[in-house]
Each structure stands twice: as C-alpha cells, then as structure tokens.
Amino acid sequence: MANLVIENVKKRYGQNEILKGINISIETGEFLILVGPSGCGKSTLMNSIAGLEEVSDGRIMIDGQDVTFASPKDRDIAMVFQSYALYPNMTVAENISFGLEMRKVPKEEREKEVTRVAEMLQIGHLLKRKPAQLSGGQRQRVAMGRALARRPKMYLFDEPLSNLDAKLRVEMRTEIKKLHQKLGTTIVYVTHDQIEAMTLADRIAVMKDGEVQQLGTPQEIYDDPANLFVAGFMGSPAMNFIPAKVVQQNGTYALSLETKSNVVLPFPKPGALSSHVGNTVLLGLRPEMITEPQPHKEGATFVVKADIEVEVTEPMGADTMIITRIQDAEVNCRSNPAYSAQPGDVISMMFDTSKAVVFDKDTEERLDK
Known part of the structure; x- marks a missing residue:
C-alpha cells in the first residue's frame, strides 16, 4: 500500500x-x-x-x-x-x-x-x-x-x-x-x-x-x-437551480420566488446576500428539501409552505418525484408515495432552505462560501 x-x-x-x-x-x-x-x-x-x-x-x-x-x-x-x-x-x-x-x-x-x-x-x-x-x-x-x-x-x-x-x-x-x-x-x-x-x-x-x-x-x-x-x-436527481430575487425583509436578507403565489424563503447565510439585493441569483435546493407538508417540520426556522402546480409525477417505489416549473426552471420535488398528486393539480409543498446554497447566474460560482 x-x-x-x-x-x-x-x-x-x-x-x-x-x-x-x-x-x-x-x-x-x-x-x-x-x-x-x-x-x-x-x-x-x-x-x-x-x-x-x-x-x-x-x-x-x-x-x-x-x-x-x-x-x-x-x-x-x-x-x-x-x-x-x-x-x-x-x-x-x-x-x-x-x-x-x-x-x-x-x-x-x-x-x-x-x-x-x-x-x-x-x-x-x-x-x-x-x-x-x-x-x-x-x-x-x-x-x-x-x-x-x-x-x-x-x-x-x-x-x-x-x-x-x-x-x-x-x-x-x-x-x-x-x-x-x-x-x-x-x-x-x-x-x-x-x-x-x-x-x-x-x-x-x-x-x-x-x-x-x-x-x-x-x-x-x-x-x-x-x-x-x-x-x-453530483446527486440523482440533480440539485434544483431556481431563479430567485434577493430581497430585504425584517432587517435580514431572503429570497423571493414566484410559484403559484409569491413566497419569500429565509436563507441560512443571509449576510452572503447583502450585496445582491434586487438581483436574481440561482437558489440551489436538493429535491429532498422540497416535500409534501410534514408535521415534524411545522414552524421550523427555514421551512416555508408554497403552492406549486404539478407538471409530471414519477413514482419510484420508495418515493415519488413531483416535477413542477418555477420561473422557467424545472424543479424536482421528492414526496411520500402516499401523497396524492396528479398533473395539473395545485398542491402545497414545504420548502426547507436549511441546506440551500446560492450561485451567481453568470459566473456559476457560489455566493455563500
């Protein structure tokens, strides 16, 4: 050796x-x-x-x-x-x-x-x-x-x-x-x-x-x-990259998305967003961080509910991939197979940003390192 x-x-x-x-x-x-x-x-x-x-x-x-x-x-x-x-x-x-x-x-x-x-x-x-x-x-x-x-x-x-x-x-x-x-x-x-x-x-x-x-x-x-x-x-399915606008809210910085309704997502490193207010960045979120509503996550600091429209569902046995579109980006969400969703349905999903990352959409480099 x-x-x-x-x-x-x-x-x-x-x-x-x-x-x-x-x-x-x-x-x-x-x-x-x-x-x-x-x-x-x-x-x-x-x-x-x-x-x-x-x-x-x-x-x-x-x-x-x-x-x-x-x-x-x-x-x-x-x-x-x-x-x-x-x-x-x-x-x-x-x-x-x-x-x-x-x-x-x-x-x-x-x-x-x-x-x-x-x-x-x-x-x-x-x-x-x-x-x-x-x-x-x-x-x-x-x-x-x-x-x-x-x-x-x-x-x-x-x-x-x-x-x-x-x-x-x-x-x-x-x-x-x-x-x-x-x-x-x-x-x-x-x-x-x-x-x-x-x-x-x-x-x-x-x-x-x-x-x-x-x-x-x-x-x-x-x-x-x-x-x-x-x-x-790295990752299967790959990480989602969702265009999001950096906004200032309640003395901190967050990310605004246009789903079926506007939603503002908290970010674990808000200071990294301070110089990008008003700009669009790419929010990186793994599919397992967008799920059906889960009682144990209710009220968690970085969890926000938002409505999405289902485009496609892909049953995979242990879980089901729900595919939606947010601001022209295809987004994969991982849900329990028991959670009923059909193409065309508008359903509520939990966005957990506790492990989210952000990228510059032009240079493709991390902004929150």
Whole structure:
C-alpha cells in the first residue's frame, strides 16, 4: 500500500491542454474516485498515474518516490480496465497467475495466490474455464483477481463496471467496497457515474475541462458544492437551480420566488446576500428539501409552505418525484408515495432552505462560501 501525490500535473497534445495543473494528495489505504463527464481528463490523469501517458509538466509521487517518468512496470501498480483485457486462449487460473509468472514467481507460490484470490472473489469454480465461457460479471472478477494476485502498492480502476448491466453493476459495486474494506488498499478509480462515486469513495475529485473543480468526501461534495457544475453533476436527481430575487425583509436578507403565489424563503447565510439585493441569483435546493407538508417540520426556522402546480409525477417505489416549473426552471420535488398528486393539480409543498446554497447566474460560482 502507498500514498499518492500529484503535483501540478499538466498534459498537452500540441496546443491542446488536456490536464491543466492537477493537484491531488491521497493517503495510504484511501479510496479516491475521479469523476466527471466524458472528455474531462479523468482517464488521461489515470493513465498518467499508471505511466501509460507521459506528463508535460508536474510530478507524480508514489509512496514518497518520484515516478513521473518511471515505466509502468517500475511503479508497482495494478490496473483493472473497462474492457477486462483478459487473454482469450488462457484459462481463468492462467489469466490470474500470468503476471506472477512473468515475474518468475515459483509455481507453488503462484498456485497458492490463485487459490487465495479465487476464494476472495468467489470464482474458484471458474478456474478451468476460458473468458469466452464467462459472463460479464465473471470476467470483471477475473480481471480484478489478476490485479489482486500481484499485491501491488496501488490499484487503478478505469471505469471497470461500465460494460455491465444495471443490476450487476450494483452487485459489483458492493463487492469492490467489501474488497477495499477487507484489504485496506490504496485505490484510484475512474468513473463518469456519480452514484458509483458517492457510494464507493472516501474522497471524490470532480473534474471538468482538465481541472479539479472540487476535492472532498462524498458528503462534502453533496452538501457543500464548490460551484454550479459540481452541484448539478453530483446527486440523482440533480440539485434544483431556481431563479430567485434577493430581497430585504425584517432587517435580514431572503429570497423571493414566484410559484403559484409569491413566497419569500429565509436563507441560512443571509449576510452572503447583502450585496445582491434586487438581483436574481440561482437558489440551489436538493429535491429532498422540497416535500409534501410534514408535521415534524411545522414552524421550523427555514421551512416555508408554497403552492406549486404539478407538471409530471414519477413514482419510484420508495418515493415519488413531483416535477413542477418555477420561473422557467424545472424543479424536482421528492414526496411520500402516499401523497396524492396528479398533473395539473395545485398542491402545497414545504420548502426547507436549511441546506440551500446560492450561485451567481453568470459566473456559476457560489455566493455563500
């Protein structure tokens, strides 16, 4: 196991800068996820850590050793790819032990290691099969087994679950989390799936256009997003962004919305609004903070009732998403499935702004940091 330090890493192809000065440090045994949309540079950064791409500037340290220009074989890392990259002519056992064989590990030790990994991943019954005889989930386990057999300092996972169906993806996500808890290994994991990032990571680096927009724990990223992009990217459904006018009321500052009736919402950091009176800002509110009336919230400091018109309802089993429109913004509200609402109905909802954030609608930066 090892720690990882990425210092001001840049990657250019001619005039095109893919990575624009990345700075990330992770501790031994930490699970870091690089997340972002396609083309944001996360796979390029992963390949740079692995030594598959040479960086243009900056340096990469693994366990205190500068490996910026070291070859992949000298970095003592193992990588699990999206495509599994198994040898089709080899059995599962041979695929798992191949890396050990290349390192001249004695046959008896190789067999012990294959047995250990097979038991851990519950693929002992597959050892004599070839990749073509395996399901997608089984192939992914074999690819993980090949990496685990090496016992390297660090594991790199490059979108390992993206080829699996939804149910299998959830199952494999759980297996990877169990594996990390059991082994305490240092893992860097690339995905574009924000649910994977939220459920697996110790910390998340949210990337966009070759830059880290925010680095923090899943809860920090969810509750305290650095900017509009992070707020919109993390969370399912995404955070609502509602145009709201800053007003002065009773000696403090609040946010005025035009729903079916005008409503003024208190804000937990009113001082942040003082220089924006009369201006329109974007109110960031998670769907679970707009709900049907709940008795235990009655009279709470940051809770206000307002009428909305229902556009669409989306039953999801455990809850129902009610979609409305406020000042031309589509707004998702999360309600109890027992709360009856039909398209066209005007219903009362509770707006809880205790965890609300506000953004500048032009710069998209937080105004209340």
